[in-house]
Amino acid sequence: MSRQIQYPKALQPGDVIGITAPSSGVEPSLHSMLHEARQSMERAGFHVVEGETIWKNFKCVSAPRTQRAEELQQFLVRPDIHAIIPPWGGEFLMDILPLLDWEMLKEQQPKWVLGYSDISTFTLVYTLLTGHATAHGPNYIDLRSNPLDETSARWLDVLRTEPHQTVEQQTSTFYQSAWNFDLPGLQLDTPTKWKILGQEQNPTAEAKVSGRLLGGCLDTLSILVGTRYAPVAEFSEKYCHDSGILWYLESCDFDAAGMYRSLWQMKECGWFEHAKGILFGRPNNYRDTGDFGMQDALHAVFDELGIPVIYDIDCGHVPPQMTFVNGAYADVFAASGHGQMRMSFI
Numbered sequence: 001m002s003r004q005i006q007y008p009k010a011l012q013p014g015d016v017i018g019i020t021a022p023s024s025g026v027e028p029s030l031h032s033m034l035h036e037a038r039q040s041m042e043r044a045g046f047h048v049v050e051g052e053t054i055w056k057n058f059k060c061v062s063a064p065r066t067q068r069a070e071e072l073q074q075f076l077v078r079p080d081i082h083a084i085i086p087p088w089g090g091e092f093l094m095d096i097l098p099l100l101d102w103e104m105l106k107e108q109q110p111k112w113v114l115g116y117s118d119i120s121t122f123t124l125v126y127t128l129l130t131g132h133a134t135a136h137g138p139n140y141i142d143l144r145s146n147p148l149d150e151t152s153a154r155w156l157d158v159l160r161t162e163p164h165q166t167v168e169q170q171t172s173t174f175y176q177s178a179w180n181f182d183l184p185g186l187q188l189d190t191p192t193k194w195k196i197l198g199q200e201q202n203p204t205a206e207a208k209v210s211g212r213l214l215g216g217c218l219d220t221l222s223i224l225v226g227t228r229y230a231p232v233a234e235f236s237e238k239y240c241h242d243s244g245i246l247w248y249l250e251s252c253d254f255d256a257a258g259m260y261r262s263l264w265q266m267k268e269c270g271w272f273e274h275a276k277g278i279l280f281g282r283p284n285n286y287r288d289t290g291d292f293g294m295q296d297a298l299h300a301v302f303d304e305l306g307i308p309v310i311y312d313i314d315c316g317h318v319p320p321q322m323t324f325v326n327g328a329y330a331d332v333f334a335a336s337g338h339g340q341m342r343m344s345f346i
Contacts, residue, residue, distance in 0.1 A: 002241045005212075005327035007133045007163040007345045008083070008110040011156070013045035015082040018075040019140055020051035023118040024090025025062025026141075031055065033181070034087060036144035043146065044156065049081060060091040069099035072122075077108055083159060088139040089117025093220070097125060097229050106130045112159050114323070115139045116316060117252060120216025125229045127214070127326040131239060133345070135159060136216055136248070136315070137323030145185035151320035152186070158323040158343070166344045169322045171337075172314050175282060186319050193337035197298050197309035206335040207308040209277030211246030212239065213330050213343070217316065218251040222262035225269050236274045239327065244274050246332070248324050250281025250316025257289035260297035267301055277308040279332065281315030310334045 019034075026034055034055075038048050051071045053062040062068060075084050110132035113123055116139060123134035137155045147153070151172040161167045174188035199205045214232075215221075224230035236245055251259055266272060283294060294311070302309050310332065314322045324330075328343040 002243065003131065003238045005133050005239055005346075006110045006131055007327075008112045008159075010162045011046075011083060011112065011159045014047065016047045016049055016080050017041055018049045018051065018078070018081040018084045019054055019087065020068075020071045020075050020084060021053040021062035021086055021090075022068045022072045022096055022122060023062070023086065023093040024060060024088060025054050025057040026087050027057045028055075030181070033141050033144055037087070037140045040144050040146055049075075051075065054087050061095075062090075065092075065095040066099060069096035072096065073100055073105070076105060076111065076113075081111065083112035083114065085114045085140045085143070086119050088141050089115065089119050089217070089220075091118060093118045093121040094223060094229075097122075102129050114155065114159065116250075116321065117217050118220050121220040121224065123326055124214065124216045124221060125224065128231055128235045129229070131235075131327070133325050133327040135323055135325050137321060138319075142319065149186055149188060149320050151314055151322060155323045158325060161343075161345055163345045166342055168340060168342045171339045172320050175314070176319050188320065192314065193312060194310055194334045194339040195312045195337075196334055197295065197302065197311060200295070206333070207277075207310050208331075208333045209246060209308045209310070210329070210331045211244045211276035213246050213248060213324050213328050214326055215248035215279070215324065216250075216326075218249045218259065218262050219253055221249070222265060225265050225271070232271050233273070240274060243329055244276035245272075246277050246279065246330055247272065247275055248279040248281070248313075248315055251283045251286070252317045253285045254283065255287045255289050256292050256294050256297050259283070259294065260292075260300055263297065263301040272302075272305060275305065275307055277310070277332070278302055279313050279315065280309065280311035281321070282312050282318035284317035310339065313339060
């Protein structure tokens with residue numbers, strides 16, 4: 001019998017959201033985005049507590065690792081803070097992992113942590129080590145638009161979901177092909193199309209897969225392989241014995257070869273041993289490696305596992321993105337370029 005994932009309390013109007021930067025902070029020239037994000041949160045009915053780390057960035061980080069770890073841990077244990085949303089990702093969140101008191105954090109009441117990119121370095125580890133659910137979705141800066149697009153806006157529905165309840169999300173209609181911070185909101189300009197690996201030979205293919213969600217940004221999660229912070233096999237045995245794992249992954253800067261190398265390493269270290277399927281987001285800054293492309297990488301890693309692989313989904317650095325909950329049980333269906341995901345907090 002699998003253990004029960006612990007879900008945070010559903011967000012309520014008037015709750016307090018803590019903003020801290022455990023990876024990169026925001027340089028002064030972009031502080032207007034922090035102000036806009038705060039206004040957006042307050043319009044949604046939340047109070048905001050801003051940490052000291054969010055206001056600066058030097059050598060890719062917001063502050064020395066001790067300060068970043070201390071502020072994040074403080075926010076995690078403060079009873080008046082109900083959720084934590086970093087401004088955005090970064091590069092070196094892994095530096096703070098040895099500085100956190102994981103035994104103490106296991107004993108705390110779970111609270112929502114929402115983010116993507118390098119923030120998934122923390123959220124995956126936090127779920128693996130504590131059994132507490134975390135959320136992979138828009139960062140604080142992404143939530144400054146008024147109004148938000150329909151897909152991004154579902155972050156709130158997800159974090160408002162009660163334990164033992166379900167929430168559904170659908171494929172976006174369009175996605176943003178390039179970032180432009182000079183323009184407000186997202187510029188959704190390209191039709192979204194979810195794809196199924198093997199659809200090249202079978203255009204009418206459909207995919208249906210279920211499992212307990214785990215994942216994040218491939219660029220940063222791959223460095224956790226083999227460390228004490230990623231006990232994937234132990235987590236799978238404790239929490240996924242009856243369900244298996246449904247991995248969701250996305251990449252920020254990998255070409256096809258880098259993608260293949262990282263996925264190969266994960267596979268050889270047993271990360272996909274109990275996988276029921278793979279969901280892969282639209283890759284950012286992507287390029288083929290000569291005549292070796294993304295499909296080649298996915299085929300090379302996953303064909304012999306005989307599990308469904310759905311790619312170019314709404315996840316990661318090419319917005320908009322759905323909100324995925326690490327630890328939640330998900331049913332995913334894809335056909336004819338469209339998809340839907342039903343998450344159950346069980």
